[in-house]
Amino acid sequence: MQGRSPQSIVFELSNPTTAADEQAIHDWHASVRIPAATGGALTHATRFVNASTRGGDRQPRLLTLFESDARDVEAAWEELGSHATALHPRERLVHRWFVGAMRTPLPAPESGRSTRGLLIGVTDPSSDADVETFDRFYNDVHAAETVASPHYWSAQRYRRIDAQGGPCEYVALYQSVGTEPETFDRFYAETAISPLIPEFVIRHVWKFNLVDTQDS
Secondary structure, three states: OOOOOOOEEEEEEEEEOOHHHHHHHHHHHHHHHHHHHOOOOEEEEEEEEOOOOOOOOOOOOEEEEEEEOOOOHHHHHHHHOHHHHOOOOOEEEEEEEEEEEOOOOOOOOOOOOOOOEEEEEEEEEOOHHHHHHHHHHHHHHHHHHHHHOOOOOEEEEEEEOOOOOOOOOEEEEEEEOOOOOHHHHHHHHHOOOOOOOOOEEEEEEEEEEEEEEEEO
8 A cells, every 4th residue: 555545456355274374375485476466457456464363264374466557457357368357376365345435524644654564444334324423423523533543544445346335335444654453552542433323334344464575
């Protein structure tokens, strides 16, 4: 991420088959997959690891974000071919979502600023009729309070292109210079957070740290 504001992201969550496979997976992504996938419609790839879990469908261990400014990132992804889109043989896909940036009143990220930790919130409105209330609360209260704290310096909201109207439709990325889950724990302990509203449904909260040298 590092202060960039991509218009769309291929959001990919996975798990290693075993813990012993993890370093080989990181090395393979850095030397083989990321160079094959980026440089065209996909401009950057950043990898993160969930330091607080060994992996599972609810709390995946590995995250790869492929950034793009393509209007149709899903089509751009399909055009890459399996040599760039397939996972390592010892890696299992949990989710692959195609998400597009939302227009919000939140401040734009500062270009070039360092990202170490990444807090991810996956949410939905409680019903289609509640989207406006949900968005207003998210932008003006929930995300605004998070970036007003000293712990997170950027909040970017995305909406799934591949499953609008389905579960897990909205994804928010909060960048920090600290590591997770320590940054989140300090934020939660030190920040007066407004209570959630009934129209706001949390699906997942994930806390990741940047894999060293994995921003291309």
